[in-house]
Amino acid sequence: MVFDSLIEKYFPAGSKSYHIYIEHVSAVARTVSELCRRNRHLNIDEDLAVKGAMLHDLGICMVDAPKIECFGFMPYIQHGIIGRLILEDEGLPEYALFCERHIGTGMYIEDIIANKMPLPVKDMYPLTMEEKVVAYADKFFSKSKGKLSEPKDIEEIKKGIASYGARGTVIFSEWEKLFGVNIQPEL
Numbered sequence: 001m002v003f004d005s006l007i008e009k010y011f012p013a014g015s016k017s018y019h020i021y022i023e024h025v026s027a028v029a030r031t032v033s034e035l036c037r038r039n040r041h042l043n044i045d046e047d048l049a050v051k052g053a054m055l056h057d058l059g060i061c062m063v064d065a066p067k068i069e070c071f072g073f074m075p076y077i078q079h080g081i082i083g084r085l086i087l088e089d090e091g092l093p094e095y096a097l098f099c100e101r102h103i104g105t106g107m108y109i110e111d112i113i114a115n116k117m118p119l120p121v122k123d124m125y126p127l128t129m130e131e132k133v134v135a136y137a138d139k140f141f142s143k144s145k146g147k148l149s150e151p152k153d154i155e156e157i158k159k160g161i162a163s164y165g166a167r168g169t170v171i172f173s174e175w176e177k178l179f180g181v182n183i184q185p186e187l
């Protein structure tokens, strides 16, 4: 598998966190690949997007999220910015922004300030088509045990997004129109 040794550096092979990580990012990567195949007219760089999908959640290795077997000390919401730092440090800056820009439907300065989020005060939302397809595919998969490869119901996703405000609903519906909604389990 691509990036095997890098992933094993942050999630020890055989550990529960490793299995959760691999199953989640593989489901996202398969979905990204399928969405690229179905939407050739968008000219998405599939290789870049799939690799970005495999690395987008690397930052969870340092967060405090025992439910997904991550026993770091950083707040979960910071896993995007942590992933960016790790990948830049690893000499892989071309994938770093997949981490930073995939949280929810993206993070916006106004919302970070208004909600006093523990994040840098700057916009961090997907800009390229590759970043958008990774963030979109990611919304279909939770990291809860037992449901890692099973796509969520789209209404459930929308409900979750709407609970954070209207902006996310608008962005998600743009992505729906762009990429399509028929996400199949076990692609």
Ligand SMILES: [Fe+2]
Residues within 6 Å of the ligand: 024, 028, 056, 057, 138
């Ligand atoms: Fe993810």
